[in-house]
Amino acid sequence: MSHYFLVLLIVSASFGSLGCYFQPKITELDSQELNEINEEFPIDGFGYSSDIGILERGQVQANESLYVLLNEMGISQQVIRQVSNELKQSVGFRFLKENQIYYRYRLHNSTPEAHYAPILIIMESNIRFVKVDVTDGILVQASAKPIEIRFRQVEGLIESSLYESLISQGHSAGVGMELSELFAWQIDFFRLYRGDKYRAIYEEFISEGEVVGVGRVLAAEFVHQNRPYQAFYYEDGQQQGYYDAEGNGIQKALLKAPFKYNQRxxxxxxxxxxxxxxxxxxxxxxxxxxxxxxxxxxxxxxxxxxxxxxxxxxxxxxxxxxxxxxxxxxxxxxxxxxxxxxxxxxxxxxxxxxxxxxxxxxxxxxxxxxxxxxxxxNSVTVELPSQESLAVSARDAFFLEVQKYSYLLGQGGLVLATNIDLNDVGKNS
Ligand SMILES: [Zn+2]
Incomplete structure (x- = not known):
């Protein structure tokens, strides 16, 4: 249990809303029926229970297309055409890409005619997927796996690179990306020095026991050429961003366009x-x-x-x-x-x-x-760092956060609870 594992939060709803979520067009699952299945079989990340079949992972080969995969599953040409149209219209999906990951359910009692359940899951990222289900009518849906967020803590010394330092400790390289973005205005990450040090508390996304991504860095300290730089994440209804321990915004602004007045x-x-x-x-x-x-x-x-x-x-x-x-x-x-x-x-x-x-x-x-x-x-659509300093009204709440995170950053391997009581934590160390 060294530096990690602070707390588990289940946030299944938040990711579901990321992708466009489409209701089944032709059929709808009977909710009564679904409940019954639910009691007997665990539901997987794609919303199916294990009695359907064994989940098989595949990777799209150069000669494979949507047609090839669906045809292999015994789906008729006419239905495949309808599925293609539906994919295009409702989720904007056109082609399978080479090496794209997909899943099918191999039937427990497969016959020469039917090896797979008529369900194809096409992964668009580690988390997001498109589901094609022609069990009963045509269902095409963009969705996302339920995600858990856990908080992790990392600290390290740069010997060869930040990447090496993170990977050797079992952390994702994504943390390095987040840190370099966070401190981009203070530190040139292409010129780190041997002996530079860092520590951070960040969110890690887990899906079905596997790490699928890195979320936000909540607090971090980077010591570059013996100069410490700190960043604390803060958000309330009015503002969000990264600030130093005094509440000054640490990310400078870039204007959206290089003109004083709006231009077409x-x-x-x-x-x-x-x-x-x-x-x-x-x-x-x-x-x-x-x-x-x-x-x-x-x-x-x-x-x-x-x-x-x-x-x-x-x-x-x-x-x-x-x-x-x-x-x-x-x-x-x-x-x-x-x-x-x-x-x-x-x-x-x-x-x-x-x-x-x-x-x-x-x-x-x-x-x-x-x-x-x-x-x-794309400068018009990209999210740019903003420079705003913390509002005076938010300072008390912010300093409490700083106090909490500073304490935690100083205690590698500390177990953190969501609603942390500083006095309580002191006794644990
Ligand atoms: Zn141009």
Missing amino acids: ISSSFNYNRFHPVLKQRIPHTGTDYAAPLGTPVIAVGDGEIIESRYRGVNGNIVQIQHNGMYKTAYLHLNGFGPGIKKGVQVKQGQVIGYVGRTGRVTGVHLHYTLYKNNDPV
């Missing part, structure tokens, strides 16, 4: 865009703003100018590195803002250039790209 989007982030100039399908990994020629373009956040020059099809380009995680690029500029050149530090809102039509373009616009870990992401 002329082309959105789209991996399948048909390029108007090249007349072929080329991913558009940024957002185009149809702003008038000469409109000032501003830095979406503090950072360092890492590029400011004319670069071929991009025209005049400026790139800003905001921290170890976020970078932004501004293309086709008419010209650069005052003092903007490589190596210069800029502040959020500072003018870095002007909208233009340089490079390969059909007209005046700004092409703006936000990169997260060097991958372009």
